[in-house]
Amino acid sequence: MLTSLSIQNYALIDNLHVDFNNGLSIITGETGAGKSILLGGLSLILGKRADLSSLKDTSQKCIIEAVFDVSNYNLKSLFEAEDCDYEDQTIIRREILPSGKSRAFVNDSPVNLNNLQIIGERLIDIHSQHQTMQLVSNEFQFQVIDALAKNDEILQQYKLELKDFKKLQKELKELLVFQAEAIKEHDYNSFLLNELIEANLIEGELALLEEEYETLSNVEAIKEKLSESYLLLNDEQIGVLNSLKELKNNFLKLKGYSTKYDDLFNRVESSFIEMDDVYREIDRMHDTIEADPKRLEEVNSKLLKINNLMQKHAASDISELIKIKNDLDEKVSITENLDNTIQKKSKEIELKTIQLNAIAEEINNNRKNAIPDLITQLETILSSLGMPNAQFKIDCVFGDSFYSNGKDELSFLFSANKGGQFNELKKAASGGELSRIMLAIKSVLSKYIQLPTIIFDEIDTGVSGEISNKMGDIMLLMSKTMQVISITHLPQIAAKGHTHFKVYKEDINEVTTTNLMKLNHDERIVEIAQMLGGIEMSSSAIAHAKELLN
Template sequence: MLRRINISNYILIESLDLQFPEGLIIVTGETGAGKSILLGAISLLLGARADISMLGDKSRNCVVEAEFEIEPNPELLQVFEEAEMEFDRNIVLRRVISPSGRSRSFLNDEPVNVQFLASISSGMIDIHSQHQHLRLADEKFRLSVIDAYASDKELLSEYSASYRRMTALASEIKELEGEIALADRDREFRQFQYDELEKARLVQGESEALEAEQKELSHAEEIKELLSSASAKFSIEDYSFVQGMKESIRDISKVALQIPRFTGLAERLESCRIELQDIEDELERESESVKVSPQRLAEVEERLSLLWSLMKKHGCATVEELISKRDSLGGTLSGYETSASRLASLKAEFEKTASRTESLASALHDVRARAADELAPVMQQAIRSLEMPFAVFKVEVSLKDELRQDGRDAVRFLFCSGPEMVPDDVHNTASGGELSRIMLCVKSLLARYKDMATLVFDEIDTGVSGSVADKIGTLLGEMGKNMQVVAITHLPQVAAKGNTHFCVRKTVGGSSKAVTTVEALSGMERVNEIARLLSGATVTQAAVRNAEELLRSSQNAEPSTNFTV
């Protein structure tokens, strides 16, 4: 519940520090005193838009801070868990607006974004304004009422998760089908390219080797002839030049036996002979190895022609680049097979998830239908207790054609004010005053089943008679026994029911500037305020006596047994 609120420099509120007790808290004040300003400050903690116009003094920060003492509930715990923050029963929310118009939000002095601030505060405090009965026309709101009464949060959460997975799978399937369809246009061509390169049996470095072989084969006859001629020069008729060197070496070696200095010359000649012999032998081998083969030349030129053609066609400069492209095409084609397999897997999972989602939607419908049957008489009794004795209230839950995030159900609240009338959609058949009372009953139900700690009502009693106001006050008082209820009202019958009474006043400050203040009333101060509500600006003795009696009877009233929401 809300324990304390501190407001500084917010419109006409210079500085305000209020302690909020348990029970029903009444807020009254003259028209224009600033009751709506107080509500606006609280709304900032609920994520309302902030701007520089909210600053009373444009040179200073505006600060709204509230302290809550909260019992943990699953929704709040989930919000904290998702934000990776530790839950604390004592929560301090703060909103700061700077003179530049920049807004900052804090939770227990930790900076948070305004969306997170709103998600936290919306689970702790709810504001019901004069025109919130318009939400009865909102199907999502009506569905939330049924879900709250049915306490189907776990089933709804399970369904929502399954629905989200189903829709995510549908999107993924659609995207993948689009990719496959686009790829199929190129697949045949890519397969042709891959097959062409694969058939070529490409080998790294073969282009260079083939070019060298082609050059040799193209001049084979000339090369063979020249090598043979060079080899023949080592012999003249029957005389071998190498053999002659052998004989020269033998003769010089004999001389060296007599004269040692010729030994070196003999050795030099031997070295030359060996080298010449090697050259002669190699020339003979090379000459023999050179093959004149027009057939092989044709094969080499055909292979080179194929490689050059492939390189030109595929925009590659080397065989290595062709090999790289072939491998890339192979990977792409393999990816097609993977995509097809992935698509089949996704479709199988989608069918399974869709079936489960349908089953959960059916189970959710059954729970909601039972809750609707139970809720209708409870709401009807509550509405009749607010001086609509012949009202008829029904809840209709029907199935829609398509699944949605919140199920397949459509909920209608049907209402008529008399038995001779045919119930129809409540937002079409009920008057403004009737809608306000119906919404009050709905809100009291939601607050109980949603474990709402604090409920704020902003002049929901506008336009109702004194007897109805008395019953509304009694209802608010009963609600205040189970939760903290703040009621901004102008009716004395409601004001008298409160456990605590705040009065909002507009005064002139020291700088002749109007300021809004809030005071806690007790004793004769409270009597006089209720007397003012009874009689207007001029408080008469009769009004004072009536106020005293109203307070006395309200405090001594027996609890209502008519309202059982």
């Protein structure tokens, strides 16, 4: 509920602060006194755009601040979704700077106007004759029926299932698009894959093949160098082995003279053994290495194939080619198995459709069961509001398409006169009738759901007498479960309020200012008497005012 409202430097208001109570609050005042200014200031709190014309003094900023008790509204999740700090006593502030820029804050955290509008619509419902067109909205009509049908929980379940259903549909569509594209590429991808498979690629093979190619390409040169090395080691005149053998024999004799030659002998002997081993290895290699033109051709062919593939796929080595092969293998495999995947996805959609249909049917049944009660309550209330022949014809037909709130097609028809044709509300009801219908609907809704603070802005225009008295009774009844504020020009309604405020203008230093004051009992008598008989109050008007208040 709205607990307080402060307005500074807005339109005709210098500085105004008002505290509101729960129950029914009444705001009255002469035409042009500034009742609309209050609503204008409040609408800025709810996210309406502002401009410099809102400022009373264009050199100073305008500040509007409202405090709400939201402890019973279950709004924590909404505040989190809008990235706002939640407080049971929530403060919303709007500032309009002399530059024309505006700022908004929720519990001192800056927010944009979209955040403000989303939160604001859950805090205050401002209703005037101009806003009765909400009545003709299919979405609003469903909200009314669903409140009576107690569909809140099942609608949440339906929305979750619908979200999954749409996700599956999107996935199937993407699969079908992918399949269409994949089919075009399938043959080419298969060709590339087979080419890589036939290459029989082995990681690290390239270096080995290049080495083997170099060996096979230079057999004669290798044999020649091996032969030269063989002679260098084993030549009778200058052979390394013969020289080492003589050197070893010399140190063998020397070590017989002194142990200090032992180390040199051992080192020469090790060198002889190593060179002898090298000689034998060269001899073996020389005997085993042979020219192999066929193998050379095979190695050359594979190297050419690998290099061509690397160039074709812009790969730097075999490991990249293997990765490309695996990716192609996956693409080809996916394409070849897409039919199965699509079938599986289609089956999931079929099952989800069955689940959704079952939930939608339950929603439809709940609505159908609630409609007769809604019609009875609305027609009863409207009869008391001077529309005894008002009739509703509401049909809820189970359709073929999944909508955001079920599968129903709603027909919400109205007839104001006995024997009249049923028609859509916007065609069948006048502005005054729409106001009374909205009041009736809000009254019914207040029994079933926690409505926000509701402000009726001269909803009673065009009615008087007993009907206005009934309208006041309805507002009073609504105020037992919610905060109701009524801006009215009818004394019968003004007398119903638990709290009464008066909007008035006064001229100070030749400057007109709008103010708001809370009336005590005696002041209420005067205000209501003036509403009944004008400024010149008669004793009968005062008596009538006292009677209304009592």
